Amino acid sequence: MSSDTILLSHGSGGKKSQELLKFIYEILGDVVINHGEDSGVISIDMSCYAMTTDSYTIDPIFFPGGNIGKLAVCGTLNDLAMVGAVPEFITLSLMIEEGFSFADLESIVRSISSELKKTSVKIIAGDTKIISRGKIDKIFINTAGFGKVIATNAISSINAQPGDSVIVTGSVGDHGSSIMAYRNGFSEGLRSDCANVAPLIQVLIEAGIDVHTLRDPTRGGLASIMNEIAESSGVSIELYEEKIPIRDSVNGVCDALGIDPLYMACEGRAAIFVPEDQAKKVIEILSDNELAKDVAIVGFVKEKSEKPKVYLRTYIGARRILPLLSREQTPRIC
Known part of the structure; x- marks a missing residue:
């Protein structure tokens, strides 16, 4: 690693992010079966399924065109789609700062509900944690997603071909x-x-x-x-x-x-x-x-x-x- 501490640039999606992931992958070794894809694909009883997970920490939590709740749902479903899967289930975990407004929480949860009602996707599990004031910034959301892969060929970042x-x-x-x-x-x-x-x-x-x-x-x-x-x-x-x-x-x-x-x-x-x-x-x-x-x-x-x-x-x-x-x-x- 080129730095002794974690920097914001390690979450940028650029060179530092790759450096961080390499560091983590090398420690985890062969327990990691997905490197670099938006979702992992597994085979169960002759069918393929996709799983993904993500965390959302956006600032501001309300922005033109959405909020952290809508973003969490769309981001999770999109990650499943990127390997040719149709989303079926998500999990929803909320980490909320002490003192956070119930009105804001209601708006965020209603956005989550609204986005999911546009689909057939259901929330299959969830968790809520309240963190002491000042130990987290307002609200963070973690999700996981699960869906069935309908693509007959493997859709992957390793499969781009000359001429595409x-x-x-x-x-x-x-x-x-x-x-x-x-x-x-x-x-x-x-x-x-x-x-x-x-x-x-x-x-x-x-x-x-x-x-x-x-x-x-x-x-x-x-x-x-x-x-x-x-x-x-x-x-x-x-x-x-x-x-x-x-x-x-x-x-x-x-x-x-x-x-x-x-x-x-x-x-x-x-x-x-x-x-x-x-x-x-x-x-x-x-x-x-x-x-x-x-x-x-x-x-x-x-x-x-x-x-x-x-x-x-x-x-x-x-x-x-x-x-x-x-x-x-x-x-x-x-």
Whole structure:
């Protein structure tokens, strides 16, 4: 480890995060069977199932477009969808600071209920802990998720293939930009994209699309997950700046804060890798859905490589590397 203590950057989704995970994996050894996927996949009685877990510590807990409760549900369901699973159950654990408002708790729990009622997902177990005042910041949520994998092929970060098209289901950077703008007092009408994308993925799989890789670009944004996929699959990836949907308001906030929007978190988007000859069909299937109205082909997988890189072809035709960042730009974004 390059540091003797845990830093905020260890939770950034960048180089420090990989360093921390490597440290943990090396200690745990072969008791860990899932490295780097949003969910783990297990086989039971000839069927495959997915499990995931996550914790939510976002600040502020209420933000334009959602709150920590909605985020916890959508984030959990999205993680299951990223391995081709249909969510069925979640667990819900609440860690609440002494003195927290009952009115705020009610709003958060109602959001959880509202999101789940849009689906067939049920809460199968839960826990509540009250922590002394000042020992936790308002409220944290932990979840686990379980679902049945309906994809017939393995959807994994190791399966991106040369020639694959890279598709994003909508504009990128909305969540991270809205949170940072809200914190800095210039919201600009921005709203988080926080949403459940599992129905979009289910439609693609049921339509017979040969999905190779799926990721939701949360911490570290689109650029970071592209680097993770490139490294896991041993391929280089090229993105086209002019094709990546980014709202003008997101660009404005990022310019003001000095942050590249490609590293801003999304909470209601998916990056999809499919064979080039199926990319247009994906666009046709998804574009009628309001959640994916800005779906776009944004790049492609290049050659296999022992030194994988992610490249951005800029508006002026130049080509630059999109690296993994080593510092935390947007702490407690989810």
